[in-house]
Amino acid sequence: MKLVDSLNREIHLASVPKRIVSLVPSQTELLVDLGLEDAIVGITKFCVHPKNLIKNKKIVGGTKQVHLDKIKALQPDIILCNKEENTQDIVAACSEISPVHVSDIETISDCVAVIQQYGAMFQKEAAAKHISETIQNNLKDFQEYIKDKPRKKVAYFIWKKPFMVAGKHTFIEYLLKLNNFENVYADLDRYPEIDIANAKAVDTVFLSSEPYPFKEEHKREFLAYFPDARIQLVDGEMFSWYGSRLIKAFAYFKTLH
Structure with a gap:
């Protein structure tokens, strides 16, 4: 079997992979929803959905640092990575162990393409088709819902000390646009550090639950800068987890309006 991943890398598989290591939390969740939980042998410590995986699967590290010896010991048939979540060094090192599929997600179309690739690779075409169509139908419904909503200026914070926001060329920025939110930091690339003392004027400040776990107590601190x-x-998983999580995302986005 020959496949081409999101980075146009050719992947050659002798047969349908039966032992999967996933280094991407949202893609791990997708595997389960495709009916592949039993085939997953290794995950990251951030693969928290569904919750039982942490207890039942081998933890091979995080998304930026992995234990290659643990991955190798699992004898995977395929290792699943993502361009943003995992480093080039991780992809290169894992490629010495087994075939590696790398996703690159910036749009819903990219998500659907990866879901369909997984469906073909793991012979789960029917499940992949159902998930893809549900996401696309939910998106159409949301686009109808949002079309008359007022446009608001927002800043989406992902970290503090230093203060960092979501900028352009991110999946978060793409979803903000779908919500008719104008990201005031869309002129900056990726996840820039900003000088919050000179913050731009916004209607709403979003404090994401991940990667920094913003809580209620942080609101007062931000009011000093955005009075x-x-x-x-906001639920960071809804804004940054692609795959089957998107089935739930659009209903969540409605609550933000």
Whole structure:
């Protein structure tokens, strides 16, 4: 079997992979929803959905640092990575162990393409088709819902000390646009550090639950910098987990309006 991943890398598989190591939390969740939980042998410490995986699967590290010896010992048929979540060095090192599939996600179309690739690779075409169509139908419904909503200026914070936001060329920025939110930091690339003392004027400040776990107590701190803005905690998984999590995302986004 020959496949081409999101980076146009050719992957050659002797047969349908039966032992999977996933180094991407959202893609781990997708595997389970495709009916592949039993085939997963290794995951990261951040693969928290569904919750039982942490207890039942081998933890091989995080997304930026992995234990190659643990991965090798699992004898995987395929290792699943992502361009943003995992480093080039991790992909290169894992490629010495087994074939590696790398996803690259910036749009819903990219998500659907990867879901369909997984469906073909693991012979789960029917499940992949159902998940893809559900996401696309939910998106169409949301686009109808959002079309008359007022446009609001927002800043989406992912970290503090230093303060960092989501900028352009990110899946978060793409989903903000779908929500008719104008990201005031869309002129900056990726996840820039900003000088919050000179913060831009916004209608709403979003404090993400991940990777920094913003909580209620952080709202007062941000009000000092954004006195005229609404400070709102948001579920970071809905804004940054691609795959089957997107089935739930659009209903969640409606609650933000």
